[in-house]
Amino acid sequence: xxxxxxxxxxxxxxxxxxxxxxxxxxxxxxxxxxxxxxxxxxxxxxxxxxxxxxxxxxxxxxxxxxxxxxxxxxxxxxxxxxxxxxxxxxxxxxxxxxxxxxxxxxxxxxxxxxxxxxxxxxxxxxxxxxxxxxxxxxxxxxxxxxxxxxxxxxxxxxxxxxxxxxxxxxxxxxxxxxxxxxxxxxxxxxxxxxxxxxxxxxxxxxxxxxxxxxxxxxxxxxxxxxxxxxxxxxxxxxxxxxxxxxxxxxxxxxxxxxxxxxxxxxxxxxxxxxxxxxxxxxxxxxxxxxxxxxxxxxxxxxxxxxxxxxxxxxxxxxxxxxxxxxxxxxxxxxxxxxxxxxxxxxxxxxxxxxxxxxxxxxxxxxxxxxxxxx
Numbered sequence: 001x002x003x004x005x006x007x008x009x010x011x012x013x014x015x016x017x018x019x020x021x022x023x024x025x026x027x028x029x030x031x032x033x034x035x036x037x038x039x040x041x042x043x044x045x046x047x048x049x050x051x052x053x054x055x056x057x058x059x060x061x062x063x064x065x066x067x068x069x070x071x072x073x074x075x076x077x078x079x080x081x082x083x084x085x086x087x088x089x090x091x092x093x094x095x096x097x098x099x100x101x102x103x104x105x106x107x108x109x110x111x112x113x114x115x116x117x118x119x120x121x122x123x124x125x126x127x128x129x130x131x132x133x134x135x136x137x138x139x140x141x142x143x144x145x146x147x148x149x150x151x152x153x154x155x156x157x158x159x160x161x162x163x164x165x166x167x168x169x170x171x172x173x174x175x176x177x178x179x180x181x182x183x184x185x186x187x188x189x190x191x192x193x194x195x196x197x198x199x200x201x202x203x204x205x206x207x208x209x210x211x212x213x214x215x216x217x218x219x220x221x222x223x224x225x226x227x228x229x230x231x232x233x234x235x236x237x238x239x240x241x242x243x244x245x246x247x248x249x250x251x252x253x254x255x256x257x258x259x260x261x262x263x264x265x266x267x268x269x270x271x272x273x274x275x276x277x278x279x280x281x282x283x284x285x286x287x288x289x290x291x292x293x294x295x296x297x298x299x300x301x302x303x304x305x306x307x308x309x310x311x312x313x314x315x316x317x318x319x320x321x322x323x324x325x326x327x328x329x330x331x332x333x334x335x336x337x338x339x340x341x342x343x344x345x346x347x348x349x350x351x352x353x354x355x356x357x358x359x360x361x362x363x364x365x366x367x368x369x370x371x372x373x374x
Contacts (some may be wrong), residue, residue, distance in 0.1 A: 001025045001322055001335075002247050003057045005311060006262035009254060011262035015051055017044060018313070025057075025306040030135070031289070033072065038063055045070065053077040053266055057245060059124065077269050081169075084243035087285045088225060091153045094241050101214040103238045106230075112156035112257060118142060122149030122241070131157055161231040164249050164262055167212045168268050169221030176209040177264075178257055180249045182228075183286075186369030189299025191222070191284040193248050193254035196343040204236060211238060224265045248285060255319055255337040256283025256346075282346040283339045288357070291331040295358060295366035298333075306333035316356040317349070327360070 004025050004235040007014045009338040018048040019036035026032035037044035054071055056064055056078075064082055085304030086240035087093050093171055095105060109116050118141030119129040128145050133140035138154070147153045162182040167174050179199050200208065219225075225243035229236045248262040258279055267273040288302040289296050306324050314319040316336070336353055340346030354366065 001028065001306075001309065002251050002261065003055055003245055004029050004195075005320070005322060006250055006254065006260055008311060010260050010263040010266070012262075015047060017047060019048035022307065024304070024306050028311050029145065037231050040068060041066075041070070045164050048076055049074065049215075051076065053269065055079040055245060055262075055265075058245075060358040072310075076233075078225060079245075079265055079269055081221055081243055084219050084221045084223060084225065087196055087219060088241045088243040089122050089124075090151075091119065091240055092151060095153070097218060098215050098238055098241070101218045101273050103215055104213045104235065105195070106237050108238070109154035109156075114138075115157040116154050117157045118145060119153050119155075120145045120148055121153050122150060122257060123148070127202070138177055139296045144155045144246070158230045158232050158237045160233070163208070163229045163231055163236070165212045165229075166224060166226050166246065166247070166249065166253070167216040167221065168221070168261070168264055169216045170268055171219070171220055171315060174213045174216035174221055175268075176212045177259060177261065178253045179205060179208060180252055182249070184371050185297060186371060187299060190248055191297045191299050192284065192342075193252035194251040195283045195285075196346070197280045197282060202232075211236075215241060220343075223269070223337075224261065228260050230285040236243075251320075251335075252283050252285035254283075255285060255339045256281050267368050281339055281341055282343045284346050284350045285335065285337045286350070288334045288336065289332075290325075290329075290334075293361075293363065295361060295363045295365075295368065297369070303333050303335060309333075316355065317359070318353050355361050 001024050004014045014029040015031040016025045017025060017033045017035060021034045033047055035043055054076060056067060068078055068082045087097060098105060114129055115133045118132055128148050130140050130141040142152050164180050164182055166177045177193060179200060181194040182190050185191040224245055225241050226246045227241050228239045230239060255259050262305050263327055287298050289298040289302050309324045312321050318336040319339050320337045321334055323332060325332040325334050338346055338349040338353060
């Protein structure tokens with residue numbers, strides 16, 4: 001959905017292929033196709049040949065490998081670096097890459113002591129992730145990850161603001177973009193993204209850029225990736241990289257600054273890059289779920305249950321939205337975006353949108369869960 005939104009804002013015509021007939025992006029694109037390229041490659045290739053470029057928004061490795069091969073053979077630009085993606089999908093490999101690039105990581109077990117984070121090496125999101133405060137919890141976390149057929153990663157548990165930076169590389173050099181803050185719900189899923197100027201000191205922002213660009217260049221990145229870090233009292237500690245289009249931060253960056261990372265990716269890949277034109281404003285992007293008279297902030301996993309959404313400017317006073325809201329609906333999901341000249345102005349606008357939603361839906365309160373303190 002977010003990829004279609006960014007493409008729409010860039011003025012591109014969008015063609016979406018999905019094997020699921022109820023995939024949310026199908027209702028907001030210009031040309032929808034329900035098919036599986038692995039099962040119907042000839043039909044898929046007929047669609048691909050009408051496109052100037054192809055961007056995958058999935059994590060199915062068999063499909064990604066197949067697309068990389070057939071699109072390369074057909075001479076159709078594939079906006080994806082499968083080799084970089086494979087490295088980024090292994091936390092063990094990507095940690096070694098970042099360590100070799102001089103990037104500060106959370107401490108290693110057992111030198112770091114408790115508490116520690118226990119996570120699978122090759123799964124995304126919070127699946128299989130746990131925090132251990134003692135040997136018993138550590139053993140339980142390790143068993144959980146091993147039962148999933150995954151290699152175990154054990155690191156110092158670090159806490160603080162969760163930050164992200166996107167990087168685009170051409171295989172030799174890399175260019176970093178804007179710092180965003182990722183705000184989590186009670187299940188450690190992203191419910192909100194803030195893109196504010198001055199989120200870090202100039203020194204810390206420069207350090208974030210340097211670490212991100214060194215990592216991308218050491219990786220030989222030819223595409224887009226994001227770098228995730230935690231702002232701790234001891235400085236930034238870098239958690240992971242993900243060499244695919246991020247699902248939320250680019251829309252917040254576009255809202256705040258006017259920089260469209262999808263356009264940047266397309267221009268970089270096609271050799272048409274014309275530079276970056278931006279304004280240093282502020283933007284907020286967040287998800288909501290309304291059901292049975294209750295309104296709550298929610299992570300992207302819950303928002304993905306949206307059905308036949310539409311893109312709309314001005315809904316409840318927002319800049320932009322993606323939602324299946326309709327007046328009187330008993331349940332709906334929505335993503336809203338607001339901008340402002342300052343963080344305070346953006347927050348005032350977010351609160352104004354929330355008040356308008358609560359009034360329209362007859363809601364007196366909002367449920368807004370956050371992760372428990374560890």
